[in-house]
Amino acid sequence: MDLLNTLVNKGLRRESPTREEALAVLATSDDDLLDVVAAAGKVRRHWFGRRVKLNYLVNLKSGLCPEDCSYCSQRLGSKAEILKYTWLKPDQASQAAAAGVAGGAKRVCLVASGRGPTDRDVDRVSDTIKAIKEQNEAVEVCACLGLLSDGQAERLREAGADAYNHNLNTSEATYGDITTTHTYADRVDTVNKAHAAGLSACSGLIAGMGESDEDLVDVVFSLRELDPDSVPVNFLIPMEGTPLAKEWHLTPQRCLRILAMTRFVCPDVEVRIAGGREVHLRTMQPLALHLANSIFLGDYLTSEGQAGRADLEMIADAGFEVEGAGEVTLPEHRVADRGGCGSHGEGAGCGSHGEGGGCGSAHEGGSLCGSAPAEKGAGAVPAVAGEPRTDLVAVRRRGAGTDLAPNA
Numbered sequence: 001m002d003l004l005n006t007l008v009n010k011g012l013r014r015e016s017p018t019r020e021e022a023l024a025v026l027a028t029s030d031d032d033l034l035d036v037v038a039a040a041g042k043v044r045r046h047w048f049g050r051r052v053k054l055n056y057l058v059n060l061k062s063g064l065c066p067e068d069c070s071y072c073s074q075r076l077g078s079k080a081e082i083l084k085y086t087w088l089k090p091d092q093a094s095q096a097a098a099a100g101v102a103g104g105a106k107r108v109c110l111v112a113s114g115r116g117p118t119d120r121d122v123d124r125v126s127d128t129i130k131a132i133k134e135q136n137e138a139v140e141v142c143a144c145l146g147l148l149s150d151g152q153a154e155r156l157r158e159a160g161a162d163a164y165n166h167n168l169n170t171s172e173a174t175y176g177d178i179t180t181t182h183t184y185a186d187r188v189d190t191v192n193k194a195h196a197a198g199l200s201a202c203s204g205l206i207a208g209m210g211e212s213d214e215d216l217v218d219v220v221f222s223l224r225e226l227d228p229d230s231v232p233v234n235f236l237i238p239m240e241g242t243p244l245a246k247e248w249h250l251t252p253q254r255c256l257r258i259l260a261m262t263r264f265v266c267p268d269v270e271v272r273i274a275g276g277r278e279v280h281l282r283t284m285q286p287l288a289l290h291l292a293n294s295i296f297l298g299d300y301l302t303s304e305g306q307a308g309r310a311d312l313e314m315i316a317d318a319g320f321e322v323e324g325a326g327e328v329t330l331p332e333h334r335v336a337d338r339g340g341c342g343s344h345g346e347g348a349g350c351g352s353h354g355e356g357g358g359c360g361s362a363h364e365g366g367s368l369c370g371s372a373p374a375e376k377g378a379g380a381v382p383a384v385a386g387e388p389r390t391d392l393v394a395v396r397r398r399g400a401g402t403d404l405a406p407n408a
């Protein structure tokens with residue numbers, strides 16, 4: 001296909017596709033899907049080889065947010081029965097982080113619900129970052145605390161943070177439809193503050209909220225312009241108790257096209273499959289590794305992911321390898337652009353402030369998504385793509401904020 005040859009050549013040159021080309025990727029037919037994956041896979045392998053970076057989420061403060069992001073189970077008025085707790089202490093957070101690192105994660109993403117941190121909150125998170133780095137100096141830390149005020153990014157950087165995550169989530173045109181308590185411009189401002197402070201910027205999107213192809217292309221092009229080091233791609237988990245609970249639009253094929261389009265537009269950036277991987281890609285997850293070079297290990301903020309062991313098995317079975325602590329994630333030119341420090345030059349971070357994530361296997365030690373219903377003893381599994389798969393969504397009940405061991 002001429003389109004795909006053009007996109008591969010542009011991706012290898014770090015050249016942007018046109019909007020029309022990006023839209024054409026989203027409009028490809030199922031018959032062409034493997035060609036699309038193979039083409040975007042060439043770009044992925046050129047810049048990132050067969051490495052998969054593992055990131056681990058620690059939800060420092062869960063629920064009770066005054067903001068009204070419609071996709072978020074932690075929002076104002078959410079009826080979702082998620083864990084709700086206030087700030088973890090530094091030693092509790094570093095213990096949770098250590099479990100992720102022991103499971104193979106090289107980056108820990110410290111996330112807290114809320115509009116943005118107070119200066120006291122920045123102190124708390126700074127203490128937590130120090131506690132994590134005291135245990136393991138090599139671990140990368142990304143903070144995801146909402147909108148930043150002047151000077152806060154610098155303070156996090158001084159405390160040892162490597163990166164800051166704040167997602168654009170959707171196009172500027174539709175932003176007001178999903179959130180009314182802050183603006184798209186507020187979000188852009190925070191990503192710019194992180195950049196300016198020398199933090200590696202991480203900013204991504206959520207697909208599946210009823211947006212059009214044009215909206216998806218808009219947000220990915222806006223992200224390219226913001227130039228983050230990493231772009232998490234979330235697939236909406238329509239959690240019961242949130243306004244978007246009935247928005248089941250995604251199919252595994254659609255998710256693969258979205259990831260391929262993101263790879264073509266952001267060829268040399270860490271593209272991470274974030275929340276919704278198990279729920280929407282389901283048994284197609286291994287194919288998505290040909291497009292993204294990064295995933296979250298284990299659970300998400302408020303929902304459970306498949307067992308960490310299943311993540312590792314999937315990577316190995318698909319012929320990929322977990323990126324080691326000593327390996328630099330980003331291509332050389334991006335590291336050099338960021339001042340030459342491999343660690344600070346790298347992307348990644350939290351999937352989504354408020355997420356996000358869900359799970360196939362609700363049980364400890366469970367296996368891949370597809371087997372979860374059988375484990376639960378449920379009989380029929382909906383076989384029609386695009387049908388609601390509430391059977392694959394499980395609220396997180398283990399790890400941070402509980403007495404149970406984390407999934408890592």
Ligand code: SF4
Pocket residue numbers: 065066067068069072073074075076112113114115146353354355
């Ligand atoms: S995404 Fe963040 S700011 Fe928005 S409701 Fe959720 S926790 Fe609050």
